[in-house]
Amino acid sequence: MTKVISIDAFGGDKGPKVVLGGINQFLYQNADADVHFRIFGKQSVLRKLLAKFPRVARNSTIIDAPDVIRGTDKIRDVVRHADGTSMFMAIRDVRAGNASAVVSAGNTGVLMSLSKLALKTVDGISRPAITTMLPSGGGDSRVVVLDLGANVQCDAQNLFDFAILGSVYADVIGGMSRPRVGILNIGTEETKGNETLQELNRVLTEHRDELPYEYVGFVEATDISAGRVQVVVTDGFTGNIVLKTVEGTAKLIKRVIMENFKKSILAMVGAFFLVHVFKRLKHKIDPRSYAGATFLGLNGFSVKTHGNSDALAFANAIRYAVDLSNADFNGVIRERVASVAHIRDKLAK
Numbered sequence: 248m249t250k251v252i253s254i255d256a257f258g259g260d261k262g263p264k265v266v267l268g269g270i271n272q273f274l275y276q277n278a279d280a281d282v283h284f285r286i287f288g289k290q291s292v293l294r295k296l297l298a299k300f301p302r303v304a305r306n307s308t309i310i311d312a313p314d315v316i317r318g319t320d321k322i323r324d325v326v327r328h329a330d331g332t333s334m335f336m337a338i339r340d341v342r343a344g345n346a347s348a349v350v351s352a353g354n355t356g357v358l359m360s361l362s363k364l365a366l367k368t369v370d371g372i373s374r375p376a377i378t379t380m381l382p383s384g385g386g387d388s389r390v391v392v393l394d395l396g397a398n399v400q401c402d403a404q405n406l407f408d409f410a411i412l413g414s415v416y417a418d419v420i421g422g423m424s425r426p427r428v429g430i431l432n433i434g435t436e437e438t439k440g441n442e443t444l445q446e447l448n449r450v451l452t453e454h455r456d457e458l459p460y461e462y463v464g465f466v467e468a469t470d471i472s473a474g475r476v477q478v479v480v481t482d483g484f485t486g487n488i489v490l491k492t493v494e495g496t497a498k499l500i501k502r503v504i505m506e507n508f509k510k511s512i513l514a515m516v517g518a519f520f521l522v523h524v525f526k527r528l529k530h531k532i533d534p535r536s537y538a539g540a541t542f543l544g545l546n547g548f549s550v551k552t553h554g555n556s557d558a559l560a561f562a563n564a565i566r567y568a569v570d571l572s573n574a575d576f577n578g579v580i581r582e583r584v585a586s587v588a589h590i591r592d593k594l595a596k
Contacts, residue, residue: 248281249281249282249283250281250282250283250347250572250573251282251283251284251285251345251346251347252282252283252284252285252347252349252350252565252569252572253284253285253337253338253340253341253346253350254270254284254285254286254350254351255287255288255333255334255337255349255351255353256287256293256333257287257289257312257315257334257353258333258334258353258354258358258554259353259552259554259556260318260352260554260555261352261555261556261557263288263296264296265556265557266286266352267296267297267303268300268557268561269556269557269558269559269560269561269562269564270284270286270300270303270306270561270565271303271558272558272562273561273562273565273566274302274306276562277566280569282306282565282569283306283308284303284307285307285308285310285340285345286307286308286310287312287333287334287336287337287340288309288311289311289312289313289315290309290311293309294309297309310336312332312333312336312337314328314332314333315332315333316329316332316333316335316354317354318353318354318554319354320354320357322356322360325354325357325360325361326357326361326364334351334361335361335365337349337351338358338361338365338366338549341366341547341548342546342547347547347571347572348548348549348550348568348569348571348572349362349549349550349568350552350561350564350565350568351549351550351551351552352552352553352554352564353554355377355396355551358542358549358551359375359377359397359542359549359551362375362542362545362549363542363545366546366547366549367545368545368546369544369545369546369577369580369581369584370581370584371408371580371581371584371585371588371591372408372411372412372544372580372584373405374397374398374401374405374408374544375397375543375544375545376393376394376395376398376408376409376412376413376483376542377394377395377396377397377483377486377541377542377543377551378392378393378395378412378413378416378540378541378543379391379392379490379541380392380421381472381493382472382493382497383471383472383473383474383477384472384473384474388474389421390472390474390478390479391417391426391477391478391479392413392471392481392486392489393409393412393413393480393481393486393543394409394481394482394483395483395486395489395490396483396484396487396490397542398482398483399483399484400482401443401482402443402594403443403446403447403594404591404595405482406430406444406447406480406481406482407451407590407591408584409480410428410430410451410462410478411459411580411583411587412544412580413426413428413478413479413480414426414428414460414478414583415576415579415580415583416478416543417477418460418579419574419576419579420567420571420576421477423477425459425460426460426461426477427461427463427475427477427478428458428461428476428477428479428480429463429464429465429475429476429480430447430448430451430464430465430466430479430480431465431466431467431468431471431479431480431481431486432444432465432466432467433467434465434467435464435465437464437465439465440465447594448465450590450594452464454587457587457590458590459586459587460478463475463476466479471489472493540552541567541571543580546577548568548572550567550568550571551564552564
């Protein structure tokens with residue numbers, strides 16, 4: 248059955264050429280994938296660009312969207328006048344059932360607000376959360392972290408819902424059966440953290456055997472990369488700082504390695520013999536390899552990629568969207584929510 252993905256072609260900093268390039272790269276890498284794209288944006292511009300991407304032209308439909316949401320636009324100003332924008336038209340395409348997911352590199356706050364407005368939250372989930380998989384542990388191991396910026400302030404019930412969303416994402420998309428889930432804190436001791444975190448930890452610990460995941464208690468930021476835990480739950484303020492720190496560290500490692508190679512002929516010779524090691528390292532820490540951040544908890548999938556994404560990053564975001572569409576993700580969410588409703592009620596204010 249053909250999967251249909253809705254694309255906001257005019258979100259992001261680099262314009263529709265990079266978006267079409269990302270679609271082209273996805274189709275090249277996934278030649279057997281039965282995926283069709285509904286691309287929203289200024290039709291006259293897209294038609295000209297499609298001449299350079301015949302593979303995309305064969306697998307897409309162009310829908311004219313005369314207006315564009317800019318990265319600097321304020322949420323309150325955009326929401327009232329979003330009807331003709333490429334972003335909102337692409338989101339509404341999912342609500343109408345024409346597509347199973349939307350992908351955009353546009354303004355994160357606006358995308359989140361419009362997605363929530365159009366798609367609504369899954370029954371039993373208080374708020375949607377932004378998540379992605381960050382590098383962790385050895386090999387190709389990843390860790391699911393949420394929320395990454397959608398909810399600056401969260402109560403215990405919100406964080407409880409995030410644990411459900413993250414554990415299902417790790418299981419269904421990441422292949423991590425009964426994942427280890429931890430709550431991000433300033434220490435692992437039960438006495439650390441604010442009242443919200445302590446209340447959540449108390450309830451989760453009390454019902455540990457009834458949870459659909461393995462609860463490990465409080466974790467610290469160092470545990471994210473250590474591989475001790477597979478899902479890390481936090482509020483959007485802290486989570487966004489974690490994300491930016493991880494991305495900044497990856498760039499620092501790359502910069503230091505390149506600078507030192509240039510200083511010594513011996514280092515350059517050694518690098519030649521270690522080229523396969525550096526390729527694995529690059530894949531592990533390259534932000535483009537986890538470029539898709541997903542809004543979980545909505546009746547439909549909304550995938551956000553960086554505003555400065557290149558074609559590779561956009562292709563990976565599309566892959567996330569297709570993976571979500573292929574799985575009965577929200578069906579599993581509803582089942583898990585129902586199974587822990589009695590625990591969740593204990594956290595209600």
